[in-house]
Amino acid sequence: MAAAALALGSLAAVAQTTVLRVSAIPDEAPTELQRKFKPLGDYLKQETGLDVQFTPVTDYAAVVEGLASNKIDLAWLGGFTYVQARIRTNGGVVPIVQRAEDEKFTSKFIVPVASPAKTLADLKGANFAFGAPSSTSGHLMPRFFLQQAGIKPDADFKTVAFSGAHDATVAFVASGRADGGVLNASVWDKLVEAGNPNAAKVRVLATTPPYFDYNWTVRPGLDAALRKKLTDAFLKLDPSKPGMKEIMDLQRASKFVPTTSANYDGIESAAKSAGLIK
CATH class of the missing domain: 3.40.190.10 (Periplasmic binding protein-like II)
Structure with a gap:
């Protein structure tokens, strides 16, 4: 043995x-x-x-x-x-x-193309989608910057969902499952360059300050x-x-x-x- x-x-x-x-x-x-x-x-x-x-x-x-x-x-x-x-x-x-x-990484806040929202504050009362709970660019840093802007996600959004991944967040917003969402800038750029049909249905509302x-x-x-x-x-x-x-x-x-x-x-x-x- x-x-x-x-x-x-x-x-x-x-x-x-x-x-x-x-x-x-x-x-x-x-x-x-x-x-x-x-x-x-x-x-x-x-x-x-x-x-x-x-x-x-x-x-x-x-x-x-x-x-x-x-x-x-x-x-x-x-x-x-x-x-x-x-x-x-x-x-x-x-x-x-x-x-x-x-x-010098950033995240992009997105909304449907036809959304009337012009600033992040306009998303108060909306259904919002983050990526994965442990995502830096799909949750942590966007949440941090929202709080810095005086927006408390759990109190100010009607609902908060987690799509699980950056490309899934775009699909959430494009399909109407969320009124707004956030994903990392690199995946956003890749989807736009590839002509992704979901990316064509949303637009960038705001970009975060840079972070590691x-x-x-x-x-x-x-x-x-x-x-x-x-x-x-x-x-x-x-x-x-x-x-x-x-x-x-x-x-x-x-x-x-x-x-x-x-x-x-x-x-x-x-x-x-x-x-x-x-």
């Missing part, structure tokens, strides 16, 4: 050194997340020599728990999810890179050499180089830049101010 246990332990150790387990917060449809990751996954396999396995999850909390329980090595997180992971692991997770765009958002984060205890190899791989990505443009286009990134945990202190403060964490 002891020998069998030792053998299983050895197999697990081998798996950990030959496989890179990757996941991402489910802020868009699962099929879209898979499509976006495939070329990046192939690139990371080439750069690290590891078998890269992408595992989709059903909710934001699952990514946090995956990092904390050593079931995920690398994850694409929103700023708020990173803060939750930082708290959950007592500062053990390490953010390694973010897109240059994530240093998404990053790639590694689990506590990940080998330092592998962490450096992953960081260097991201930093080398250049849309002007053959083979890299598709990766960067799908990631909606002009370049990746180093990031630090301190960049997300403001997100944690906003979450406390909004009452989303203690």
